[in-house]
Amino acid sequence: MSQRTDEALIAMRQISRATASDSRALAKASALSVSQLIALQEINRARAISPSKLATKMSLSRGTMTTLMNKLEARNLVRREADTIDKRRWYFSLTETGQKMIEQAPRMLHEEFSEKFAQLQQWEQAQIISALERIVAMLDAEDIDAAPILDTQEIT
Amino acid sequence: MSQRTDEALIAMRQISRATASDSRALAKASALSVSQLIALQEINRARAISPSKLATKMSLSRGTMTTLMNKLEARNLVRREADTIDKRRWYFSLTETGQKMIEQAPRMLHEEFSEKFAQLQQWEQAQIISALERIVAMLDAEDIDAAPILDTQEIT
DNA sequence: CGGGTTCGTTTGATTTTCAAACCAAATGCC
DNA sequence: GGCATTTGGTTTGAAAATCAAACGAACCCG
Numbered sequence: 001m002s003q004r005t006d007e008a009l010i011a012m013r014q015i016s017r018a019t020a021s022d023s024r025a026l027a028k029a030s031a032l033s034v035s036q037l038i039a040l041q042e043i044n045r046a047r048a049i050s051p052s053k054l055a056t057k058m059s060l061s062r063g064t065m066t067t068l069m070n071k072l073e074a075r076n077l078v079r080r081e082a083d084t085i086d087k088r089r090w091y092f093s094l095t096e097t098g099q100k101m102i103e104q105a106p107r108m109l110h111e112e113f114s115e116k117f118a119q120l121q122q123w124e125q126a127q128i129i130s131a132l133e134r135i136v137a138m139l140d141a142e143d144i145d146a147a148p149i150l151d152t153q154e155i156t
Numbered sequence: 157m158s159q160r161t162d163e164a165l166i167a168m169r170q171i172s173r174a175t176a177s178d179s180r181a182l183a184k185a186s187a188l189s190v191s192q193l194i195a196l197q198e199i200n201r202a203r204a205i206s207p208s209k210l211a212t213k214m215s216l217s218r219g220t221m222t223t224l225m226n227k228l229e230a231r232n233l234v235r236r237e238a239d240t241i242d243k244r245r246w247y248f249s250l251t252e253t254g255q256k257m258i259e260q261a262p263r264m265l266h267e268e269f270s271e272k273f274a275q276l277q278q279w280e281q282a283q284i285i286s287a288l289e290r291i292v293a294m295l296d297a298e299d300i301d302a303a304p305i306l307d308t309q310e311i312t
Numbered sequence: 313c314g315g316g317t318t319c320g321t322t323t324g325a326t327t328t329t330c331a332a333a334c335c336a337a338a339t340g341c342c
Numbered sequence: 343g344g345c346a347t348t349t350g351g352t353t354t355g356a357a358a359a360t361c362a363a364a365c366g367a368a369c370c371c372g
Contacts, residue, residue, distance in 0.1 A: 004281045005270050011288035012171070012266075018295045019172040020179075020194075024215045033328070038176075052350060059180045064329050066352055071327095088337050088350045109295060113168075114161050116294040124290070125160045131287030132167035134280075138272040139174045139265060189359075208319060220360050222321055227358095244319040244368050 012135070022109040030101060035060065039068060040094065040102050043078060048093040050083075077101055168291070178265040186257060191216065195224060196250065196258050199234060204249040206239075233257055 027037040035058065042057060043049055049057075055065040069092060072078040077098035083089035094102075117125065183193040191214065198213055199205055205213075211221040225248060228234045233254035239245035250258075273281065 002274060004285065005273050007285050008273055008281070008288060009266055009270065011285065011292050014292050015288070015295060016172050016175040020176060021215065028215065059177065059184065061330055062351065110165055113294050114165065117161050117164055118158060127283065128287040128290060129160065129163050129167065131284040132164060132171070134284060136167050136170050138269050139171060217361055218320065
């Protein structure tokens with residue numbers, strides 16, 4: 001492997017480790033388990049999502065997802081809605097409390113980053129963004145965030 | 157917050173989510189828990205590290221670290237060495253088995269990335285690396301990887 | 313020496329997670 | 343239409359991960 005590739009990989013690992021440990025701390029700060037935090041974020045992203053989908057997305061089993069959702073529901077962070085078409089199915093979305101939870105959760109690392117980033121020259125910002133987007137593309141991660149659109153299959 | 161900052165943040169979250177879910181899958185593939193995997197990586201990085209340090213690094217309690225290390229030791233993935241100076245202290249390092257474990261663990265995502273990255277023009281690579289390094293700096297993550305140097309305080 | 317701190321372990325309990333069995337709804341096939 | 347199969351979610355029972363608190367041994371410092 002080329003030395004350049006190495007450099008890039010090292011930087012990426014540093015970034016991902018930094019953010020990972022950030023999210024651990026974040027979970028702790030908001031009295032959530034890491035899974036719960038991730039679940040909330042994921043639900044927020046999808047706006048509404050079924051347990052199974054969420055489970056595969058988070059690589060957890062369906063059973064685990066049941067208990068996870070029950071906890072979040074009990075704490076009034078997510079709302080459970082029945083699918084009108086398929087009666088086996090649920091959809092979970094965030095309650096306002098849940099919204100607030102992840103919004104005002106101190107985005108410590110990202111906050112700090114934002115400040116520093118904002119102080120860069122325009123051209124520097126542009127350069128960094130384009131590099132980041134190249135990376136996202138190379139990771140095939142473009143559609144991870146997708147857009148605030150319902151994460152379900154079309155209705156036929 | 158500026159729109160540009162937003163773009164950068166979105167890209168970064170995509171990257172970190174992609175790598176996070178990668179590491180979950182990775183752990184599963186190598187029959188390790190996520191914590192165990194991270195611990196191995198962390199030990200590898202530091203070459204040798206004490207349980208407490210590792211615990212704070214991973215934001216786990218010392219008690220948890222004890223059981224975690226016992227498991228890894230039982231599976232012969234890490235080696236426990238006594239500190240000659242401070243007799244309370246242990247140092248953990250990877251055994252050859254442990255080395256192999258994390259080396260040949262399919263670096264799925266990163267592998268794929270490497271391939272694509274290697275195909276870029278030199279100047280593109282350079283640009284991406286410099287952007288990444290700016291980010292690392294802004295995240296104060298420069299010394300996360302530090303270098304393969306013993307991770308202890310100087311001996312006085 | 314002696315009080316305070318640090319390192320790692322133990323203990324007992326809680327939480328997370330899983331696999332397997334299960335039910336109900338949907339789908340497919342004849 | 344009816345029967346077998348698949349799919350979405352829950353339950354159950356057990357294993358693994360984690361924690362807080364208490365502990366002993368080693369260290370530190372006055």
